[in-house]
Amino acid sequence: MSDEVQGWLAERTALVETVLERTLPDPARPPQTLHAAMRHLVFPGGKRLRPALAMAASEAVGGTPEAALPMAVAVELIHTYSLVHDDLPCMDDDDLRRGRPTVHIEYGEEVAVLAGDALQSLAFETLAMGAGKERAAATIADLARAVGAAGLVGGQADDLTQGPGCGDVESVLSIHARKSAALIAVSVVGGARLGGADEDLLFELDEFGREVGVAFQITDDLLDAGEDEGCSLVPLLGEADCRERAEALLATALARIAVLDERAEPLRALARFAVRRGV
Amino acid sequence: MSDEVQGWLAERTALVETVLERTLPDPARPPQTLHAAMRHLVFPGGKRLRPALAMAASEAVGGTPEAALPMAVAVELIHTYSLVHDDLPCMDDDDLRRGRPTVHIEYGEEVAVLAGDALQSLAFETLAMGAGKERAAATIADLARAVGAAGLVGGQADDLTQGPGCGDVESVLSIHARKSAALIAVSVVGGARLGGADEDLLFELDEFGREVGVAFQITDDLLDAGEDEGCSLVPLLGEADCRERAEALLATALARIAVLDERAEPLRALARFAVRRGV
Numbered sequence: 001m002s003d004e005v006q007g008w009l010a011e012r013t014a015l016v017e018t019v020l021e022r023t024l025p026d027p028a029r030p031p032q033t034l035h036a037a038m039r040h041l042v043f044p045g046g047k048r049l050r051p052a053l054a055m056a057a058s059e060a061v062g063g064t065p066e067a068a069l070p071m072a073v074a075v076e077l078i079h080t081y082s083l084v085h086d087d088l089p090c091m092d093d094d095d096l097r098r099g100r101p102t103v104h105i106e107y108g109e110e111v112a113v114l115a116g117d118a119l120q121s122l123a124f125e126t127l128a129m130g131a132g133k134e135r136a137a138a139t140i141a142d143l144a145r146a147v148g149a150a151g152l153v154g155g156q157a158d159d160l161t162q163g164p165g166c167g168d169v170e171s172v173l174s175i176h177a178r179k180s181a182a183l184i185a186v187s188v189v190g191g192a193r194l195g196g197a198d199e200d201l202l203f204e205l206d207e208f209g210r211e212v213g214v215a216f217q218i219t220d221d222l223l224d225a226g227e228d229e230g231c232s233l234v235p236l237l238g239e240a241d242c243r244e245r246a247e248a249l250l251a252t253a254l255a256r257i258a259v260l261d262e263r264a265e266p267l268r269a270l271a272r273f274a275v276r277r278g279v
Numbered sequence: 280m281s282d283e284v285q286g287w288l289a290e291r292t293a294l295v296e297t298v299l300e301r302t303l304p305d306p307a308r309p310p311q312t313l314h315a316a317m318r319h320l321v322f323p324g325g326k327r328l329r330p331a332l333a334m335a336a337s338e339a340v341g342g343t344p345e346a347a348l349p350m351a352v353a354v355e356l357i358h359t360y361s362l363v364h365d366d367l368p369c370m371d372d373d374d375l376r377r378g379r380p381t382v383h384i385e386y387g388e389e390v391a392v393l394a395g396d397a398l399q400s401l402a403f404e405t406l407a408m409g410a411g412k413e414r415a416a417a418t419i420a421d422l423a424r425a426v427g428a429a430g431l432v433g434g435q436a437d438d439l440t441q442g443p444g445c446g447d448v449e450s451v452l453s454i455h456a457r458k459s460a461a462l463i464a465v466s467v468v469g470g471a472r473l474g475g476a477d478e479d480l481l482f483e484l485d486e487f488g489r490e491v492g493v494a495f496q497i498t499d500d501l502l503d504a505g506e507d508e509g510c511s512l513v514p515l516l517g518e519a520d521c522r523e524r525a526e527a528l529l530a531t532a533l534a535r536i537a538v539l540d541e542r543a544e545p546l547r548a549l550a551r552f553a554v555r556r557g558v
Contacts, residue, residue: 025428034436090388109369118428124403125423128416137407137415144404149304149397157313
């Protein structure tokens, strides 16, 4: 990332941190354990890639980063809830995430289930309260579809039940599209919708987000190669082919938004970063 | 319930069954197991009390039952998700519900977590798609607050962590208010909002719903007395006092809506039924 984009990102990330802090319930107020558990994976968080995409998408279509904040916060809350539930003993059974104990290790399994549940509700509450009446319903519908049985949760269900190898390239791509790309695409679409994009542009940005999202997940497969967790394209295609596919998806995605002016540069830079990180 | 109200209820319940059937994803389409698990506790369901309250509230304020359908369906989906997660081994660890195996017994624990998660998303999707732009955001905010850390999930968290006896009357009432009454109140408020009620009336209906909801839960405590599951007022106050409190809450609640005309009769009858069932 150029210095310019890194500066852009630092400012936007500071903004989203502030609003996340304000959005999560106060851990000093009851029920304290639930509130602490809800915050455990949010602070400190990860790269905040999804919030950054939402704000970049708003700016790419001529909106402000602030307009996209309800979506930026909502997708980070959803991302966190999905990690908390994925880490549970009955799912991926992970004790550590980002070098810290997972929520069920720190607070118990029942609290982890409930904290994930409350984070999901809070995501929708944030959109309903912040997005402006005329656009709230559309962004909430977008988000709910992206994360429900047809999206994130359905992808995770298939990931868990596919068994070793996860079948052929097509079924791994289908899982990647739902488990990872749907939330990335809705971050872009939701941010752009709140930034004022029209339906034609939203369609292209949705496709852009899905392509970047699948390429992002292929990069994840490459970075995790050998760790043997979840469905991966690497054992099916090999590293060189995977890298090529990720680059091809990125190129297609960037071509879709070639029509946008220089205000789309941060969005393009984030897409490249998502796909090329660690390379 | 009078024959007239029973006829009213049968018609409304048939309506909500049809829309629930249309709303839940097709179990013949993938991911089949997830879809089947989402349907497991919805069909056959329970009394459909919350959907009936939503439709009765709409009619009480001069709206149609159809106007309240998105809320009626959403609260039933939320109610079902909360039961699926409450039954999990790490929570109440129940093998049976309504005489059938619980979702995690039938489909596995990981599928039960995911099915609950997807039911929650589907509730918000249903409101976002069905409620009409101008009212969708308000009903979604109402619902999200009622079911999140300050409502249903917070009440369940306290219920699980209170330990035997659950403390004093005040803390049991606080748990009842969040774990049971919040969803009942939002069924009434959401239905009335979609039926066109103004803010003053919504305030009274919210209080009405909370009072009926707590009284409903006290009745549950009375019906479950001796089963020793979760927090209960019965060991703290005795059966006679509990019955008296439930009746007093019902009377206060009904007095709040005395101003409404005969179109509120089904709402009144449902409130009486909720509090007096099994007596």
